[in-house]
Amino acid sequence: MKICVHGIGYIGLATAALFANNGHDVVGYDPNEKLVEELRAGNPRTTEDDLREYVLDALDEDFEPSNEVVEADCHIICVPTPYEEESKRADLSYVEMAGQTVAEHLREGDMVILESTVPPGTTEEVLAPILAAAELTPGRDFSLSHCPETVLPGNIAHELVHNDRIIGGIDDESTDKTIALYDPLVEGTIHRAPDATTAEFVKLSQNAYRDVNIAFANELARVAADYGISSRDAIDLANVHPRVDILNPGPGVGGHCLPIDPWFLGQFSDSLNLIESARRVNDGMIDFVIELLEDELSSLENADIAVLGVAYKGNVDDARHSPGLRLVERLTTMEPREVGAAAADGGQTRACGSVRVHDPHVESDESSDIDIVDLETALDGADAVVVCAGHDAFCDINPAEAADLMDGRVIVDSFSILDAVTWREHGFDYAAI
Numbered sequence: 001m002k003i004c005v006h007g008i009g010y011i012g013l014a015t016a017a018l019f020a021n022n023g024h025d026v027v028g029y030d031p032n033e034k035l036v037e038e039l040r041a042g043n044p045r046t047t048e049d050d051l052r053e054y055v056l057d058a059l060d061e062d063f064e065p066s067n068e069v070v071e072a073d074c075h076i077i078c079v080p081t082p083y084e085e086e087s088k089r090a091d092l093s094y095v096e097m098a099g100q101t102v103a104e105h106l107r108e109g110d111m112v113i114l115e116s117t118v119p120p121g122t123t124e125e126v127l128a129p130i131l132a133a134a135e136l137t138p139g140r141d142f143s144l145s146h147c148p149e150t151v152l153p154g155n156i157a158h159e160l161v162h163n164d165r166i167i168g169g170i171d172d173e174s175t176d177k178t179i180a181l182y183d184p185l186v187e188g189t190i191h192r193a194p195d196a197t198t199a200e201f202v203k204l205s206q207n208a209y210r211d212v213n214i215a216f217a218n219e220l221a222r223v224a225a226d227y228g229i230s231s232r233d234a235i236d237l238a239n240v241h242p243r244v245d246i247l248n249p250g251p252g253v254g255g256h257c258l259p260i261d262p263w264f265l266g267q268f269s270d271s272l273n274l275i276e277s278a279r280r281v282n283d284g285m286i287d288f289v290i291e292l293l294e295d296e297l298s299s300l301e302n303a304d305i306a307v308l309g310v311a312y313k314g315n316v317d318d319a320r321h322s323p324g325l326r327l328v329e330r331l332t333t334m335e336p337r338e339v340g341a342a343a344a345d346g347g348q349t350r351a352c353g354s355v356r357v358h359d360p361h362v363e364s365d366e367s368s369d370i371d372i373v374d375l376e377t378a379l380d381g382a383d384a385v386v387v388c389a390g391h392d393a394f395c396d397i398n399p400a401e402a403a404d405l406m407d408g409r410v411i412v413d414s415f416s417i418l419d420a421v422t423w424r425e426h427g428f429d430y431a432a433i
């Protein structure tokens with residue numbers, strides 16, 4: 001089948017490769033000329049080795065990256081749906097643009113599939129009317145479905161094939177046709193949703209569920225600290241119960257899914273309550289990190305802090321919406337009311353002296369103000385260190401060498417990945433979430 005994938009960012013790229021590696025003739029359309037050029041030259045933008053191999057295999061088959069949209073039997077839309085921070089709403093402009101482009105190339109009998117994560121109702125209420133501009137009727141003249149992606153960054157190539165998929169069309173025939181397309185390709189189970197809106201809702205519910213459960217663990221971490229006990233010891237023990245499975249606390253939730261998707265559920269609904277609270281709990285964990293720092297340092301003012309880890313989670317290179325970036329921003333722009341000690345002594349701004357950032361997986365990029373330095377530079381002269389991503393590499397940091405480089409002896413381990421006993425033996429005041 002001739003397939004045109006619209007948007008070859010990391011999900012579109014993987015999806016295009018999946019179809020090309022399974023005998024389909026795939027054009028991967030993206031308006032970004034540099035991206036297409038790099039792909040054509042055999043340089044996919046990914047740090048995941050198995051995904052790179054998978055894409056290279058697809059390029060050897062029938063995968064053609066292109067800046068042109070083509071007529072195809074099936075159009076798969078994998079464009080971004082950015083989140084508008086202030087309104088907490090999804091920006092659907094890329095979906096709308098993709099819909100207009102598809103409409104220009106749509107023929108009777110074609111299939112259209114939306115994979116992007118979108119608020120419930122988008123396929124039926126937003127995309128279908130745009131496609132109807134082709135003077136074809138959705139459902140009757142072409143099929144239209146939502147098939148959300150659920151891959152975990154860091155493990156995309158595997159999850160793309162092995163995860164279950166949820167598929168919901170705007171009518172039964174659309175659902176049937178889409179299931180028939182994906183079924184031979186994926187090893188997970190395909191689940192039929194009653195309609196496209198349910199499929200959209202399910203995807204968002206999965207991420208909201210995880211966010212709420214992490215918020216529960218994070219709230220327990222703060223409560224446990226009030227009682228002077230370790231939340232992790234308590235959670236491990238609580239989890240011995242066969243029906244309890246509490247997640248891990250940390251400095252908050254990052255990435256481009258969990259901090260955002262729960263809000264999409266509220267795009268056309270006023271009923272969010274617990275889900276909204278969970279968002280606040282998770283975002284508030286940076287305050288807790290700062291409180292831990294304040295407890296250990298006599299004052300944050302003029303303190304030099306090394307932040308280790310701005311990736312959104314351990315061992316990935318993606319820094320989008322990460323707790324580490326939030327911490328850096330807060331430390332450098334703190335207002336007095338935002339931290340207990342500063343608020344107590346009335347009114348002066350207490351931004352710390354300097355913040356240096358090290359992350360072995362993330363590179364400095366021109367679009368952010370953050371300069372990523374090597375470990376020694378980050379630690380040199382620092383009064384305190386905060387570990388803000390669970391990278392394995394941080395477990396290899398030698399406390400004796402860190403102590404030699406640093407002026408102070410404070411470490412806040414927000415994922416509890418370091419060996420507290422060893423760091424304490426080297427004279428560190430060690431605090432953890």
Ligand code: SAJ
Pocket residue numbers: 149150151152153206207210214247248249250251252253254255256257258312313314
């Ligand atoms: N985190 C914790 N404690 C935990 C687990 C995670 O603080 O116990 C934090 C992580 O450090 C990270 C954030 O949560 O900052 C998100 O990490 P994650 O591994 O939970 O999830 P993502 O964002 O990498 O991917 C999620 C996944 N969704 C679910 O597990 C329901 C993935 O399967 C989806 O495909 C992906 O969102 C997506 O694209 O929507």
